[in-house]
Amino acid sequence: MAHIAYYRVSDKSQSIASQRAALTDGIVFDKEFQDEGVSGGVPAMHRPGFNALLAYIREGDTLHVYAIDRLGRDAIDVQMTIKLLLAKNVTVYVRGLGHIAKGVGELIVAVLAQVAEMEKNRINERTTEGRKLARATFEATGRTHKGKASLGRRVKADAAAVKQWKKDNSETIAGTAKHFQLSESTVKRYCKE
Secondary structure, three states: OOOEEEEEEEOOOOOOOHHHHHOOOOOOOOOEEEEOOOOOOOOOHHHHHHHHHHHHHOOOOEEEEHHHHHHOOOOOHHHHHEEEHHHHOOOOOOOOOEOOOOOOHHHHHHHHHHHHHHHHHHHHHEEEEEEEEHHHHHHHHOOOOOOOOOOOOOOOOOOHHHHHHHOOOOOHHHHHHHHHOOOOHHHHHHHHH
């Protein structure tokens, strides 16, 4: 009977440290799995860390998660994941909720999963509205509602100049990226244009 932890953060700039600190309070985990930079919108079975967890976890083990939305933001996916774990006779422990059991526990998970999905939809709505406002303000004033001079990301270098420099110097993608302090993928994109 192993104690296993699962952590997930949606963005590479985020850290699982706070989830780990909250879960390890008095518990030593036999194994820990994580997905960093993976959205909760990605089904659990398609996340590398969670997939490895499923291959490892056994009957009688306890899975610890920081919050229900760490399992996912799609209500159906979360419920199917919980059902799969319970069918394997794995105990699921969610910080703040306690142990999830068949019956009432599954009902609570269903409600919380719906709330997580609703929040995901609200985030998408706010993002879409922000883009619309930025576009409308940009068209009217030449600047976004936040004062930016463009709608996209800041341009790191002139694509034509990068492409020409690479050609003139018979340089590799890596060498060009280093010279201009760009990522290799950016240089590749500039050279295709």
